[in-house]
Amino acid sequence: MFTLNYRVVLIALLTTASTxxxxxxxxxxxxxxxxxxxxxxxxxxxxxNTVAVSGKPAGVAVSPDGNKVYISTPEADGFxxxxxxxxxxxxxxxxxxxxxGITVAPDNKxxxxxxxxxxxxxxxxxxxxxxxxxxxxxxxxxxxxxxPDSRWLYVANRLDxxxxxxxxxSLTVKKTVTVGExxxxxxxxxxxxxxxxxxVESDDVTVLETAAMKSIATIKVGALPYAATLxxxxxxxxxxxxxxxxxxxxxxxxxxxxxxxxxxxxxEGIGTHTDDRHIYVANWFDxxxxxxxxxxxxxxxxxxxxxxxxxxxxxxxx
Amino acid sequence: xxxxFALLLFFFxxxxxxxxxxxxxxxxxxxxxxxADKVWGIIKDFxxxxxxxxxxxxxxxxxxxxxxxxxxxxxxxxxxxxELKKYDDVKLSYSYKIxxxxxxxxxxxxxxxxxxPVVPVGNYSATISLEPQGETTVxxxxxxxxxxxxxxxxxxxMNEVAANAAIKGIFTxxxxxxxxxxxx
Numbered sequence: 120m121f122t123l124n125y126r127v128v129l130i131a132l133l134t135t136a137s138t139x140x141x142x143x144x145x146x147x148x149x150x151x152x153x154x155x156x157x158x159x160x161x162x163x164x165x166x167x168n169t170v171a172v173s174g175k176p177a178g179v180a181v182s183p184d185g186n187k188v189y190i191s192t193p194e195a196d197g198f199x200x201x202x203x204x205x206x207x208x209x210x211x212x213x214x215x216x217x218x219x220g221i222t223v224a225p226d227n228k229x230x231x232x233x234x235x236x237x238x239x240x241x242x243x244x245x246x247x248x249x250x251x252x253x254x255x256x257x258x259x260x261x262x263x264x265x266x267p268d269s270r271w272l273y274v275a276n277r278l279d280x281x282x283x284x285x286x287x288x289s290l291t292v293k294k295t296v297t298v299g300e301x302x303x304x305x306x307x308x309x310x311x312x313x314x315x316x317x318x319v320e321s322d323d324v325t326v327l328e329t330a331a332m333k334s335i336a337t338i339k340v341g342a343l344p345y346a347a348t349l350x351x352x353x354x355x356x357x358x359x360x361x362x363x364x365x366x367x368x369x370x371x372x373x374x375x376x377x378x379x380x381x382x383x384x385x386x387e388g389i390g391t392h393t394d395d396r397h398i399y400v401a402n403w404f405d406x407x408x409x410x411x412x413x414x415x416x417x418x419x420x421x422x423x424x425x426x427x428x429x430x431x432x433x434x435x436x437x
Numbered sequence: 438x439x440x441x442f443a444l445l446l447f448f449f450x451x452x453x454x455x456x457x458x459x460x461x462x463x464x465x466x467x468x469x470x471x472x473a474d475k476v477w478g479i480i481k482d483f484x485x486x487x488x489x490x491x492x493x494x495x496x497x498x499x500x501x502x503x504x505x506x507x508x509x510x511x512x513x514x515x516x517x518x519x520e521l522k523k524y525d526d527v528k529l530s531y532s533y534k535i536x537x538x539x540x541x542x543x544x545x546x547x548x549x550x551x552x553x554p555v556v557p558v559g560n561y562s563a564t565i566s567l568e569p570q571g572e573t574t575v576x577x578x579x580x581x582x583x584x585x586x587x588x589x590x591x592x593x594x595m596n597e598v599a600a601n602a603a604i605k606g607i608f609t610x611x612x613x614x615x616x617x618x619x620x621x
Contacts, residue, residue, distance in 0.1 A: 151459055175459045193458035217589060219458055235458055236589040342522075362522060362534070362562065384564070385581055403460065404581055427462065 144393045145203065147188045147434045148401050148408055149176035152427030156190060157408075158206055159399075161392055161435070164410055164420050168206045172199045178221040178432045179388070180230070182245070185436040189230060191221040198232060200248070212248050214241045220274075221432055222263040229287070231272055233260035240274055242290055252290045257281050262304045262346070263432075266311035271329065273314050275302035282316050282325075284332050294332040298325035304346025304389075304431070308353045308371075315356055317344045324358060326374060336374045340367035346431065348389045350398060350413035357398050357413070359386040366400065368416060378416045382409040388430030393437075401430035456559045456583035461597055463604040464579040467612040471619040473569035476576060477529050479618055480565065483507055483521050488618055489611040501526075506536070515539045515555035522562070530566035546592040556607070558582040558600045576615060578608050 144161040158168040174195020188201040197213040217236030230243040257276025272285040283295040299318030306315040316325040326336040341360025356369040368378035383402025400409045410420040484497025499505030505521040518537035538554040563580035586595035
């Protein structure tokens with residue numbers, strides 16, 4: 120009996136090892152209070168694995184090739200790296216003790232980690248995870264996005280009510296512009312021409328034209344908005360409203376609200392499926408993820424995750 | 438000069454709204470041997486929190502309408518101001534958030550004076566809801582909040598442990614007393 124079970128396990132192990140899991144598309148949901156990450160297979164919308172990550176995992180960034188997932192761990196002073204193919208923890212890296220916002224450049228060469236307390240962004244070489252430079256930015260930097268050509272990094276400086284544009288060649292701040300009150304999440308369009316800053320305290324979204332770093336509109340959303348994502352060829356912007364348990368839907372052409380969708384309680388991180396049509400929202404208080412169709416604006420599925428689902432950042436590979 | 442003051446005020450206001458990196462939660466339930474309409478009758482008025490032993494009195498503006506504001510005076514004299522965010526008479530549920538609190542004490546930490554609020558939490562929101570189960574009722578009280586200390590390396594009075602202990606204490610005391618009142 121023992122031998123038989125042993126053989127079954129061995130065969131299972133060999134099978135797993137010889138057929139590597141495909142890298143994408145998956146969603147990686149950080150469950151901050153459970154100290155783990157739920158991996159959702161976007162083909163089936165099922166949690167296929169849960170990886171333990173200590174240090175209160177918060178921010179998520181998936182490498183463009185889908186091979187690695189970087190998870191900021193503010194209580195472990197840095198971030199964790201998950202091997203996306205093996206779906207297991209690869210290593211942990213120390214940066215500084217307020218690590219929260221995290222992103223990886225589209226060219227896969229660099230990793231950026233914002234420090235909420237030290238007002239800095241650490242720049243790391245993605246190939247060896249060594250810090251190249253630490254850039255001083257505004258107060259409480261949070262959301263980070265990189266332009267599609269990897270040339271510019273944008274940082275939301277929450278307590279300074281501003282967004283900074285950083286030159287990724289010289290690694291210096293090129294320009295800083297005032298937005299609404301307490302910007303947190305950022306979204307960038309596929310051309311890199313626009314950045315949307317989600318302002319938690321003023322309940323609105325500032326639309327920035329990145330070339331001149333000029334605000335072209337401010338759009339009212341729900342209470343305590345947190346983050347945003349684009350879908351349907353950048354035509355619609357979806358914003359999580361934490362206090363209302365809703366998503367605001369914005370037409371990016373007219374820059375007006377065109378819908379409001381009920382999701383779970385305390386919706387936080389939000390991301391778009393590689394099909395550019397389905398939206399995934401982490402509901403912090405409900406310990407689940409809502410899936411909705413950007414065309415019909417209907418919630419199509421709810422996926423159970425774990426305590427404190429946050430998923431702040433780009434948690435689905437581009 | 439005017440700009441200088443505006444700037445000062447701006448920094449002060451901004452600072453007051455920051456929070457720690459990890460939002461905490463408390464989620465408590467209790468089963469009461471009384472039908473839901475009886476339990477709801479005790480807690481349904483946002484402006485009456487006399488069912489909680491720690492509350493001495495409640496002042497209310499706006500009844501049970503969204504946006505209503507209540508000021509809770511605690512038995513030890515502190516005050517908590519809360520705003521009603523959602524109210525559902527059918528689902529037997531309402532949600533609210535703390536908008537202001539009095540200071541319980543002032544401590545010195547990392548060379549700075551820190552005001553410890555009567556409940557050591559920040560950005561606090563909560564929901565209380567009833568689930569009828571025949572002749573009994575399950576009451577669920579849950580909250581999400583941050584620790585009171587907004588910078589790194591919090592003092593013991595304002596860290597996550599203090600925040601969680603305070604909320605758990607408030608919820609347990611309140612729910613136990615609600616059970617006693619409803620089962621009378």
